[in-house]
Amino acid sequence: MNQWPAFDLSATLSTLASLLLAFLLGALIGFERQVRQRTAGLRTNTLVAVGAAVFVDLAVRFHALYGGSPSPLQVIAYVVSGIGFLGAGAIMKEGANVSGLNTAATLWGSAAVGCCAGAKLLPEAVLAALFVLAANTLLRPVVNRINRQPVQEELSEATYTVYVICQRARQSEVRERLVEWLEAASYPVRDIDQHPFGQGDAEIEATLYATAVDGGELDQIMARLEAEDGVLQAFWNASAED
Numbered sequence: 415m416n417q418w419p420a421f422d423l424s425a426t427l428s429t430l431a432s433l434l435l436a437f438l439l440g441a442l443i444g445f446e447r448q449v450r451q452r453t454a455g456l457r458t459n460t461l462v463a464v465g466a467a468v469f470v471d472l473a474v475r476f477h478a479l480y481g482g483s484p485s486p487l488q489v490i491a492y493v494v495s496g497i498g499f500l501g502a503g504a505i506m507k508e509g510a511n512v513s514g515l516n517t518a519a520t521l522w523g524s525a526a527v528g529c530c531a532g533a534k535l536l537p538e539a540v541l542a543a544l545f546v547l548a549a550n551t552l553l554r555p556v557v558n559r560i561n562r563q564p565v566q567e568e569l570s571e572a573t574y575t576v577y578v579i580c581q582r583a584r585q586s587e588v589r590e591r592l593v594e595w596l597e598a599a600s601y602p603v604r605d606i607d608q609h610p611f612g613q614g615d616a617e618i619e620a621t622l623y624a625t626a627v628d629g630g631e632l633d634q635i636m637a638r639l640e641a642e643d644g645v646l647q648a649f650w651n652a653s654a655e656d
Contacts, residue, residue: 425475425478428534429471429475431536432467432471432531432532432534432536433464433467433468433471433531435467435531435536435539435540436463436464436466436467436527436528436531436532436539437460437463437464439463439527439531439539439540439542439543440459440460440461440462440463440464440524440527440528440543441456441459441460442543442547443459443463443520443523443524443527443543443546443547443550444456444457444458444459444460444524446547446550446551447459447517447520447550452516452517452520453514453517454517454520454521458521459520459521459524460524462497462500462521462524462525462528463524463525463527463528463531464528465525465528466493466497466524466525466526466527466528466529466531466532467528467529467531467532468528468532469489469492469493469532470486470489470490470493470528470529470531470532470533471531471532471533472489472532473485473486473488473489473490473532474486474532474533474534486533490529490533493525493528493529494522494525494526494529497521497522497525498522500518500521501517501518501519501521501522502518516550520546520550523542523543523545523546523549524546526542526546527539527542527543527546530542573621573622573652573653574601574621574622574627574632574650574651574652575619575620575621575622575650575651575652575653576592576596576618576619576620576621576622576632576635576636576648576649576650577617577618577619577620577647577648577649577650577651578592578617578618578620578639578645578647578648579611579615579616579617579618579645579646579647579648580615580616580618580642580644580645580646581614581615581616581644581645581646582610582614582615582616583614583644584643584644584645585608585616585618587644588618588639588642588644588645589606589608589618591639591642592618592620592639593606593620595635595638595639596620596622596635599631599632599635601622601623601627601632602622602623603620603621603622603623604621604622604623605620605621606618606619606620606621607619615646627652632650635648636648636649636650
């Protein structure tokens with residue numbers, strides 16, 4: 415390794431072909447993302463695909479010239495794990511809402527396309543890009559159709575939160591009654607909190623363990639609570655699991 419390696423025109427052309435294909439396929443994936451105004455668009459996906467191709471091609475060339483470690487497979491493993499940090503940066507959480515998961519997954523797919531191109535698996539790189547594009551385009555109408563359907567509470571698995579507004583002087587008794595009735599209905603409480611509500615009232619917030627529930631059964635418990643002395647309002651809502 416003390417001398418410059420001999421110039422190999424065929425190997426250089428092979429590298430050019432790998433990087434060019436990674437560039438084109440990454441740009442194709444990124445174009446679809448850019449049109450939809452996603453966080454990681456044209457340039458990001460292109461750079462991820464080309465970068466992955468460069469590292470893997472470097473490992474292939476190095477291994478062919480000198481042998482030993484790192485092998486191309488090791489470098490691919492590093493790319494797969496390293497791209498996770500970039501994907502994590504695209505994921506944002508605001509309250510119960512999580513966004514950017516699809517963007518992160520697309521970046522992971524772009525890295526896979528680049529790895530295939532860098533490893534000289536050019537047909538496989540094309541196939542990988544087509545499947546990433548198919549997931550982002552062909553499945554979109556299916557997702558939209560499912561999301562427009564009303565949620566069936568008995569089939570869903572989500573986080574359910576119960577809210578009870580009561581007189582502050584009665585909050586301890588109401589809290590005990592709430593926990594007792596929920597556990598009797600096999601809906602154990604994961605977390606419970608209470609804080610002032612207005613001048614003389616308090617709000618009790620009980621989060622249940624994620625499970626499938628019977629909405630009608632929870633409604634009955636809320637009705638029983640509202641019939642209690644000092645209880646002004648009782649209701650519940652559901653949110654998707656993170």
